[in-house]
Amino acid sequence: MPELPEVEVIRRGLAPGLLGRRILRLVIGEKRLRRESSPEKFQEWLPGRVILDLERRGKYLLFRLEGGVTLLLHLGMTGRLLLGPGPSPPRPHVHLVLELEGGLDLAFQDVRRFGQALVFPPGAEPDPLAQVGREPFSREVTPEWLAQEARARSRTIKNFLMDGRVLAGIGNIYASEILFAARLHPGMPAGRLSPADWGRVLKETRRILNAAIAKGGTTVSDYLNSRGETGLFQLELSVYGREGEPCRRCGRAVARISQGGRSTFFCPRCQKKK
Ligand SMILES: [Zn+2]
DSSP states (O other): OOOHHHHHHHHHHHHHHHTTOBEEEEEEOSSOOSEEOOHHHHHHHSTTOBEEEEEEETTEEEEEEGGGEEEEEEOTTTEEEEEEESSOOOOTTEEEEEEETTTEEEEEEESSOOOEEEEEOTTOOOGGGGGOOBOTTSTTOOHHHHHHHHHTSOSBHHHHHTOTTTBTTOOHHHHHHHHHHTTOOTTSBGGGOOHHHHHHHHHHHHHHHHHHHHTTOOOSSSOOOTTSOOSOSOOOOSSTTOTTSBOTTTOOBOEEEEETTEEEEEOTTTSOOO
16 A cells, blocks of 8 residues: 555656656546546536646655646555556546646556546645645654644554554655564554654654655555556565564564554564554
8 A cells, every 4th residue: 555655756767757747537437436426527627727746645646737726646555556658548447637738647546446537626735635624744743743643632642653643644654664673562552652752753754754755655565656567675674574684783583563454564683562
């Protein structure tokens, strides 16, 4: 599942090809996504408008169009954005194709259909964004703020990091990696972390997300970048997916536990419960 770095990499990859380009026509697939505007709404608001900006909030991509219209996309579990010369070849599971000026097509493909494609008329700020927490790189995110948020919620540090209503865009892979780097046991109650712990969590969160963005996002899951390439830039993961393999720091076997129905990977020696 794409996390913040993957979505950011897609945004950076697509923006040069999309900005300033006009949407001419749409092709709308027959099957519906988990959340998707009606074909009539797409046809009313998208064709004829220039793409002015491409933003990211959490794991959402926001296409800011002429006249204050916003197209919001979420890649869900298996969503892909493929930008290439039109007409784009027939592919299964394509839900929306934007035919653009200059002979380019942007296709949104989503096999499992957990993605979202919603259009918002002028003046309507997309309501899914109301549920999106602060951006990890925002100045408003400080160790003190994290500690305060954690005290208000009773949960483990792993589940706290993955709560997109607090910090946007951190999923299962990066939560495991951040806690390994910060040397914190994933089962620790978030409310018990010290100020120094929060300082390390924030520093490692930013370092790891930046490293992943710089390397083009990981390719652990069923994910393609904006040019449809896969297998690029594999980030070296320290613990995620490495159960039984030696810890890169101390050599002890990496362990796996289940938290909130998701696998967490950690080193039992480097990440002791306090
Ligand atoms: Zn270790």
